[in-house]
Amino acid sequence: MNIQNRLVTTDLTRRAELVAAIAAAAADGVDRETKFPAAAIAAARAQRLLGILVPTELGGEEASVSDVVDVCYALGRACASTGMIYAMHQMMVAALVRHAGADPWHRRLLRRIADEQLLLASSTTEGQGGGDLRKSSCAVERRDARITLEKSATVISYGAQADVLVSTARRSADAPPTDQVLVALAAGDYRLEPLVGWDTLGMRGTCSAGFMLKAEGEPGQVLPDAYHKVHTETVMPVAHLAWSAVWAGIAAAAVERARLFVRKAAGKGGPPPGAQHFTRASATLTSLRWMIASALRRYETAKSDPQELESLDFQTTMNLLKVNASETAIAAVMSALQACGLAGYRNDGEFTIGRHLRDVLSSSIMINNDRILSNVATTSFLVDVPAFLTDQHRHDAKIAIEA
Ligand SMILES: Cc1cc2nc3c(=O)[nH]c(=O)nc-3n(C[C@H](O)[C@H](O)[C@H](O)COP(=O)(O)OP(=O)(O)OC[C@H]3O[C@@H](n4cnc5c(N)ncnc54)[C@H](O)[C@@H]3O)c2cc1C
Helix, strand or coil: CCHHHCCCCHHHHHHHHHHHHHHHHHHHHHHHHCCCCHHHHHHHHHCCCCCCCCCHHHCCCCCCHHHHHHHHHHHHHHCHHHHHHHHHHHHHHHHHHHHCCCCHHHHHHHHHHHHHCCCEEEECCCCCCCCCCCCCCCECEEECCEEEEEEEECCCCCCCCCCEEEEEEECCCCCCCCCEEEEEEECCCEEEEEEECCCCCCCHHHCCCEEEEEEEECHHHECCCCHHHHHHHHHHHHHHHHHHHHHHHHHHHHHHHHHHHHHHHHHCCCCCCCHHHHHHHHHHHHHHHHHHHHHHHHHHHHCCCHHHHHCHHHHHHHHHHHHHHHHHHHHHHHHHHHHHCHHHHCCCCCCCCHHHHHHHHHHHCCCCHHHHHHHHHCCHHHCCCCCCCCHHHHHHHHHHHHC
């Protein structure tokens, strides 16, 4: 990737660090009281982090997904819920940026995201359908040049706090469940009637309650590209990269606690018996960081080539990134817990790993790994096992075959 396309200059790093410090200070309270991390999101707005992906011509900074992923890691390290809220917001901004085209309604929205630092939430989960993003039951209905949408949106993170809601739905009342579109709904376009609360093991600050969504708007609010394309090219890869970065951030925070525990114990008479677990935690975190960095490079190279984005190999890689990153992040946090022993298992004290473990356990549930593995299983055997280790050889081999 061209380094000049990256915004991760000291400026973005400094802004992300400022927000992360505020998020870290509030993280225990956010978790304990299941409350939206209002101070951290206000700081993200003040630092203008919500609109960084928006093109410069619409008032944004035209940042890359790599920039976003770096911010997700920093925020996830400070407060998992803040990091995940930021990641979910950016996956929907990325969808609008790539798929709005010249559409005036969505271009106006993008300008508002940059100017007003609007926060976007997403609604894919419907009824008891779990994480099957590729099917909708609700439909966009058209009447008298208006559209309406009613959805049993059983999980919408920070639905009550968001400024804009982006929802999947069937294209029309007579469309099959897989013929989906994405609809953007601004404040005033929709009402949320509470269905179910959010009292969970971890990620408590995402406030992912369930609602009956009732919306009305204009036909232009439906994104021009079909959801199949939006999902394949943008939502799935960007979500999996950004979420993985948040989970890596959680793992990094746990590993840092384990490091401090081992260092303190070592200062009192040599490394503690659990020091080997810290070594394992640290090595696992390194693998996780490399895994995400490598997938990120692949995405940045592929992003301007829709054929490559839709290729089986790319789709499999990005789907499995989510599964592998979640399993590896959980393993890193578990090793950090082992390194700290009882001091990590306690809910109090400077070395507690409790919040990190509870938060990171959401990773295998958030679009269930079983569902992804069984979906990938239907096609993954069609992808050749690589003949070379490095991307360069893979790339050279592909060119040779094409020639
Ligand atoms: C922190 C967090 C935030 C979230 N935020 C949002 C949000 O903002 N908006 C939104 O729409 N949704 C959100 N979700 C919901 C998410 O998108 C999924 O809908 C949800 O995590 C799926 O939960 P599930 O495992 O119960 O469902 P399912 O995927 O239906 O899985 C249910 C059970 O069936 C098993 N299973 C499912 N499919 C298969 C299969 N093919 N083969 C074998 N076993 C299978 C699973 O192992 C699991 O035990 C969020 C979830 C979390 C954890």
